[in-house]
C-alpha cells in the first residue's frame with residue numbers, strides 16, 4: 001500500500017492528484033488509519049484528531065465544487081471523495097431531512113487489523129470529518145456528528161448520529 005517510514009515519501013508524492021482536501025487518496029487512507037490507531041492508544045489524542053478531521057472535511061467541501069448540497073446527497077459524495085466506497089459498508093438508519101443514524105461496518109477488514117476494545121469510541125476523526133464536510137457542503141453550520149457505537153466499545157459496527165441543530169435542512173444559516 002502506501003510507503004512506510006522515512007522512505008515512504010516518494011511513493012506518496014506520485015500517488016495521483018491531491019484530491020482529498022489536499023492529500024492524495026493514499027495519504028488520506030494512512031491518516032485515517034493512524035487516527036483510529038492513535039485514538040485507541042490514548043484518549044488524549046481525540047481532541048486534536050477531531051480538529052484535524054473537521055478542518056479536512058471543510059477543505060474537501062470547498063474543493064467539491066458543487067455547493068450547496070442537500071444532506072442526502074452530501075455524505076455519499078464525501079465517501080466517494082475519500083475512497084471509502086471500496087473499503088467499507090455503510091447505510092443510513094432512520095434517515096430524515098434533518099439527520100440520520102449512519103451504520104458503518106467493515107472497518108477492521110479495511111484497516112487490516114482489529115480495532116481493540118478500549119472502552120471508548122475511536123472514530124472521532126471520521127465523525128469530525130463528516131461534520132466539517134456537512135457544514136461546508138450544505139452551508140448549515142449546525143451539523144453535528146457523534147459516534148454512539150464503535151468497535152472500540154465492543155460493538156460489532158460503528159454507528160454515528162448525524163443531526164442538524166436547526167431541524168430544518170432547507171433553512172438559511
Ligand SMILES: [Zn+2]
Nearest residue numbers: 123150151158
Ligand atoms: Zn468506531
